[in-house]
Amino acid sequence: MNTPDSAPRPSLRSQRLNQITNEPHQKLDALVKAHKPFDQVASFARFVVAQYLFQSELKALYTDPALQEIVPDLPERCRAEQARADLADLNTEVPAPVAGAVTSPSKAEALGWIFVSEGSKLGAAFLIKRAVGLGLSDTFGARHLGEPAGGRAEGWKRFIRTLDGLDLSAEEEADLDKGAVAAFERFTVLLEHAYAAEPELA
Numbered sequence: 001m002n003t004p005d006s007a008p009r010p011s012l013r014s015q016r017l018n019q020i021t022n023e024p025h026q027k028l029d030a031l032v033k034a035h036k037p038f039d040q041v042a043s044f045a046r047f048v049v050a051q052y053l054f055q056s057e058l059k060a061l062y063t064d065p066a067l068q069e070i071v072p073d074l075p076e077r078c079r080a081e082q083a084r085a086d087l088a089d090l091n092t093e094v095p096a097p098v099a100g101a102v103t104s105p106s107k108a109e110a111l112g113w114i115f116v117s118e119g120s121k122l123g124a125a126f127l128i129k130r131a132v133g134l135g136l137s138d139t140f141g142a143r144h145l146g147e148p149a150g151g152r153a154e155g156w157k158r159f160i161r162t163l164d165g166l167d168l169s170a171e172e173e174a175d176l177d178k179g180a181v182a183a184f185e186r187f188t189v190l191l192e193h194a195y196a197a198e199p200e201l202a
């Protein structure tokens with residue numbers, strides 16, 4: 001998001017989050033592409049392993065009743081099951097959990113993680129088009145990249161409206177940022193882990 005130079009900080013919380021995650025996002029985007037996930041199905045399967053691990057680590061947050069009070073459709077937004085089905089489509093074993101998953105984050109920190117997971121659905125619109133080139137789709141192998149019920153843009157806008165409308169303390173704002181940055185770091189770890197498990201594809 002563009003903010004005029006004269007503005008000391010973005011007025012909207014979501015804009016601030018976009019700003020602070022811009023660099024980690026660019027790096028992760030480059031890292032994903034460096035693994036050439038769309039060159040062959042086997043490489044795409046490693047990407048799905050990372051997505052599955054990330055989504056399953058976040059399942060506890062997506063199903064947290066306190067967070068659901070803030071975002072009512074939160075459980076339906078989780079893509080762990082779609083990613084698991086993708087793994088089965090791709091004849092890929094469900095990976096063992098990887099040490100270092102987020103545990104008991106504060107509510108605001110959890111929302112930072114969810115911001116990143118939800119935001120990744122926007123990039124998924126581009127990624128699924130490439131997956132189609134591998135013979136995959138939102139009903140086979142690339143389900144987790146599919147259009148969410150109710151629409152991709154709409155789902156994102158609703159989430160952002162809710163996030164921007166919350167009354168947060170300064171400490172909670174800092175926790176939100178912390179969660180978002182940590183989510184990018186974690187996805188990076190999981191991506192490297194997924195490709196390290198198949199060295200010939202790294």
Ligand code: HEM
Pocket residue numbers: 018021025028029032033115116117118119120121122123124126127183184187
């Ligand atoms: C785990 C987190 C994320 C991953 C792995 C991820 C991955 C990617 C990748 C690989 C692309 C490039 C697609 C292409 O060029 O074909 C992309 C694009 C995009 N992502 Fe993400 N992303 C993540 C989080 C986010 C977040 C938090 C947001 C929004 C706040 C976001 C918004 C976008 C948008 C709008 C695009 C398309 C245009 C652009 O590159 O700016 N993503 N993402």
